[in-house]
Amino acid sequence: AHTISLSQEAYINSMIDRFNLTDARPLAMPADPSRPLSHDQSPKTPAEEAAMERVPYREAVGALNYVAVATRPDIAQSVGQVARFASKPGNAHWDAVHRVMLYLKGTKDYRLILGGMDEVESEHGMEGYTDADGMSNADRHAISGYAFLLFGRAVSWASKRQEIIALSTMEAEYVGATHAAKEALWMRSFIGQIFSPF
Numbered sequence: 001a002h003t004i005s006l007s008q009e010a011y012i013n014s015m016i017d018r019f020n021l022t023d024a025r026p027l028a029m030p031a032d033p034s035r036p037l038s039h040d041q042s043p044k045t046p047a048e049e050a051a052m053e054r055v056p057y058r059e060a061v062g063a064l065n066y067v068a069v070a071t072r073p074d075i076a077q078s079v080g081q082v083a084r085f086a087s088k089p090g091n092a093h094w095d096a097v098h099r100v101m102l103y104l105k106g107t108k109d110y111r112l113i114l115g116g117m118d119e120v121e122s123e124h125g126m127e128g129y130t131d132a133d134g135m136s137n138a139d140r141h142a143i144s145g146y147a148f149l150l151f152g153r154a155v156s157w158a159s160k161r162q163e164i165i166a167l168s169t170m171e172a173e174y175v176g177a178t179h180a181a182k183e184a185l186w187m188r189s190f191i192g193q194i195f196s197p198f
Contacts (some may be wrong), residue, residue, distance in 0.1 A: 003116035006071045012108040015063050019056070019101060021136040026106025027099055030078040037081055041092040042153070048090070060097045067104065071112040073147055073157035075100055080159045106180070114153050126150050126182050132162070132176035134169035142166055144176030148187060156183060 016022055043049040056074045061083050068079040085093040132144040144160040160179065167173035188197075 001116050003113050005020075005111040005113045007109070007111045008067050009108045012067065012104045015100060016079070017104050018063075019060055019098075019107065021098065021101055022133065024098075024102055024105070027102040028074045028106065030100045030103040031081065031096065034101065035092070035096075037085065037093055037096055039085070039088070041090040042085065042088040043090050052089055052091075053090065053096070055094055057094060057097065058086050060101070061086055063099065064100055064104075072110065073106070073154055074107075074110075075104065076157055077081070077143065077145060077159040078103075080161065097126050099161035112154065114155070116153075126184070127152075128185065129181055130176050132169075132172040134172055140165045142169075142172035142175070144172065144179060146180035146183060148183065156187060158183070160196075 061079065064075065064079045065083065068076045076108050078096070080094055082097050082100065126148060128146060128148045130144065130146040132142045134142055141164075142162045143159060144162055146157065147154055148156040158179070162172065162175050164175065166175060
């Protein structure tokens with residue numbers, strides 16, 4: 001079929017074993033939208049801080065980030081959320097990390113497939129999608145993301161907390177679209193240099 005598929009199933013299995021989630025039930029979603037994460041959930045007492053010091057939070061987030069960057073755009077937003085609390089994680093944040101891992105456990109056979117389509121078979125060469133969540137976070141920083149497909153296959157994606165505080169949902173959308181446009185221009189130039197210009 002002229003395709004190559006990239007899978008991290010073995011890595012996900014080792015991660016599940018490493019963080020003692022082998023017997024846990026897989027989940028259908030990487031995040032629970034009814035339970036937003038905030039800095040208010042960080043430890044407040046020395047006893048709580050001491051308990052969380054023994055938790056391998058940064059290791060777990062790093063392992064998840066490796067999966068998100070390499071082959072799994074579906075967890076990019078969730079991993080970005082839990083990474084924000086790496087300096088002072090609380091139990092709610094640790095539960096959210098576990099949730100992403102349990103989602104991966106249930107979807108470990110997902111693969112990133114590249115190739116298999118060419119310019120003749122596909123309606124579009126490169127397509128890009130972008131969105132921003134407005135200002136749903138307590139700190140009013142919107143989360144924006146994009147995904148680019150080359151002949152129908154995902155090749156570039158990102159989910160990022162915006163650096164500025166937008167004054168409206170429309171402004172947050174423009175900021176997100178700006179980041180996506182920069183990626184589109186870079187990808188168009190890069191692909192044009194290697195293959196043929198779009």
